[in-house]
Amino acid sequence: MIPLNVRIGFFLALRAIRRASLWTTTLIIFVMILTFLNLVVISGILVGLLQGAVDAVRTEYTSDVIISTLSDKSYIENSPSVIAIARSIPGVEALTARYLESSRIEAGYQTRKESDKPNLANALIVGIDPEEEDVVTGIADKIIEGEFLVPGDYDMIVIGNYLLKQYLPFDTPGLATLEGVGIGSKVRIHVGDVTREVTVKGILKSKVDEIALRAFMVDTQFRSIVGRNDGNVDEVSIKVAGNSTPEEVRDALILRGADLDAKVQTFEEAQPQAFKDIINTFNMLGTMFSSIGLVVASVTIFIVIFVNALTRRKFIGIMKGIGISGRAIEVSYVFQSIFYAAIGSAVGLALVYGFLVPYFLANPIDFPFSDGILVAPVEQTLFRVGLLVVSTVVAGYIPAWMIIRRNTLDSILGRN
Amino acid sequence: MIETKGLTRTFTTGSVVTPVLKGIDFKAGDHEFIAIMGRSGAGKSTFLYQLSLLDDPTLGEVIIDGENTHEMSSLEKMDFRLAKFGFVFQDYALLPELTALENVALPLLMAGYSKAESYKKGAAALERAGLGTRINNLPSQLSGGEQQRVSIVRAVAHDPEILFADEPTANLDNDSAKLIMEIFAELHKGGQTIIMVTHEEQYAKRAERIIRIDDGKIVSEEKN
Secondary structure, three states, rough: OOOHHHHHHHHHHHHHHHOOOHHHHHHHHHHHHHHHHHHHHHHHHHHHHHHHHHHHHHHHHHHHHEEEEEEOOOOOOOOHHHHHHHHHOOOOOEEEEEEEEEEEEEEEEOOOOOOOOOOOOEEEEEOOOOHHHHHOOOOHHEEEOOOOOOOOOOOOEEHHHHHHHHOOOOOOOOOOOOOOOOOEEEEEEEOEEEEEEEEEEEEEEOHHHHHOOOOEEEEEHHHHHHHOOOOOOOOEEEEEEEOHHHHHHHHHHOOOOHHHEEEEEOOOOOHHHHHHHHHHHHHHHHHHHHHHHHHHHHHHHHHHHHHHHHOOOOHHHHHHHOOOOOOHHHHHHHHHHHHHHHHHHHHHHHHHHHHHHHHHHHHOEEEOOOOOOOOOOOOHHHHHHHHHHOOOHHHHHHHHHHHHHHHHHHHOOOOO | EEEEEEEEEEEEEEEEEEEEEEEEEEOOOOOOEEEOOOOEEEEEEHHHHHHHHOOOOOEEEEEEEEEEEOOOHHHHHHHHHHHHEEEEEEOOOOOOOOHHHHHHHHHHHOOOHHHHHHHHHHHHHHHHHHOOOOOOOOOOOOOHHHHHHHHHHHOOOOOOOOOEOOOOOOOOHHHHHHHHHHHHHHHHOOOOEEEEEOOOHHHHOOOOOOEEOOEEEEEEEEEE
């Protein structure tokens, strides 16, 4: 059985809302929507800046699990055995092995005079199986000029955008870039004492350093350049099947001894500590902004309800005069606050999940280091809805309580 | 029965003390129709507020049906008002966002009637007051006379023991005022106790007894 005060409160609130000025109601709901968006979107974008970068590193580089060289080794020893172990694990959907070698890439040497500064850039040369690499990282989709490699390519490279002056969005002291290099350009690769002239087949565009600062060639040719014929690679990125988790695959690899010759990490573990620290800082900043938003919402509702109760003070007095309990009148204001918060949150939720999240996924914010998306985990958003409703109810109750506790006759007669 | 003993009400603003009621002794029996008259500022409305427990006396007592209201909490007084009193205010005092029917039903709901019962009782009462076609109108869509009739229906819908009316005809034209007084007479005929403040002699004469107040004291009493 619903208590009488609640029933009367609901009766009064329903009619107050239904017959309130449409403009006033719209304005209050609009403020609540903005408050909700402030709570969810500001922190969501902040976190999304980093999440965009995290997602990109995972998609384009590490995939779900990455096997890399131990810190005291220059490559993964017994790589064929490690790769065989990985291929035998049921949760592994696909993998790609990479050979890495430091190099210098030189361009414009054909026309350079002796007095000219060399057109050089330092880069990691990566030997890959183009088909396996594309299955795991979808890297071929990142080609913005030319074409991606195919297994038979000889003396061809695909080059990352940060190695080319025309694609580097910012000046970085100490980072040399190649000038005047495009599709079909001949460049020289210097690896140790070996020099090889190759043709630029494609240009990759990415905001992940491990892609943008690298040059890729077919692994068979890479091995012939560096003289590595033992099959030992430097990195193996593993894509995990949908029915498994990165942690399960990592554990399975470790269980089978893969960690004796290599470092086995999930994509999360492979993130640099600084990255994790920035995410935590942004989360904290987001929470701070949200808290300010919450206070603003509470103050807004407080003012709205206070003004409403103050202008209706005479009618509140009359209601008390004819025997309507103060508690029922307070409950009516609480219901009105809940209504405003609930409608504001509902419209806000529809906007966030129906428009903003899909919009930012399709059109990420173009930051130099990431493609920013809107991160709004459902459980976190619902928690914020709860916070908004609770703070609104408190902010609505207090002014109503302040007005209602005044002397009944003073309220009816408008005396202070 | 309602009775006051030495009822005194003083208003204090800063260092200024204004005595408005100066020790009034008064008695009203069941089913009486009493008019309280006096010039502006004489204290007649203040007296009505004391009788109806809307305000607390500075000194003295208000005893209703043998119960001294001095000892009641504000919550008890509110329950008491809901159970035993009905109010008609000079400016109708209808709640603007409630229809005529909802205004009448509200005290009934608060008294514990179900919504269906409250609406049925309210609609029937409005019908009897000649407002059957106006039950779903908001106060802003009613004339002053209609609003005051709704206000009276609201005041008596829950069958109160005493109906208090504070200058119920003051804002009305002659025809509407006469109609309101007809309703009061009808209610009184049905046994309703009515205590009405008015400054209009012609309407005071419809009451059984006229109490005249001046300078915070009852100066005369006459029976019609």
